[in-house]
Amino acid sequence: MNYISTTDLRTQSSQLVDLLKLGEKISLVHRSRVIGEISPVKSKTKTFDVKKFRGFIKTAKTKNNLSYQERDDLYRKHLEEKYGKDLS
Numbered sequence: 001m002n003y004i005s006t007t008d009l010r011t012q013s014s015q016l017v018d019l020l021k022l023g024e025k026i027s028l029v030h031r032s033r034v035i036g037e038i039s040p041v042k043s044k045t046k047t048f049d050v051k052k053f054r055g056f057i058k059t060a061k062t063k064n065n066l067s068y069q070e071r072d073d074l075y076r077k078h079l080e081e082k083y084g085k086d087l088s
Contacts, residue, residue: 003027003034 004016004026019026020040028036066074 003029004038006030 002019002024004012006028016026023040025037025039027034028038
């Protein structure tokens with residue numbers, strides 16, 4: 001059984017990290033009493049789903065191939081809607 005005292009937390013923190021990386025649980029001892037248990041976090045790995053990504057691309061409506069003139073026209077239209085036609 002692995003244990004570490006509260007005073008040893010400062011000096012043996014690297015050993016604590018190594019044990020946690022190995023997946024071991026460590027008991028925390030304070031004044032000769034076990035007060036808790038330190039255990040590693042189970043990390044969730046995210047998997048990339050190709051089918052979902054392709055579906056997202058099909059549903060996303062983007063205008064990738066706009067010319068500079070089309071971008072300028074869209075931006076001016078947006079400014080007119082936001083601020084009115086008296087914009088110079």
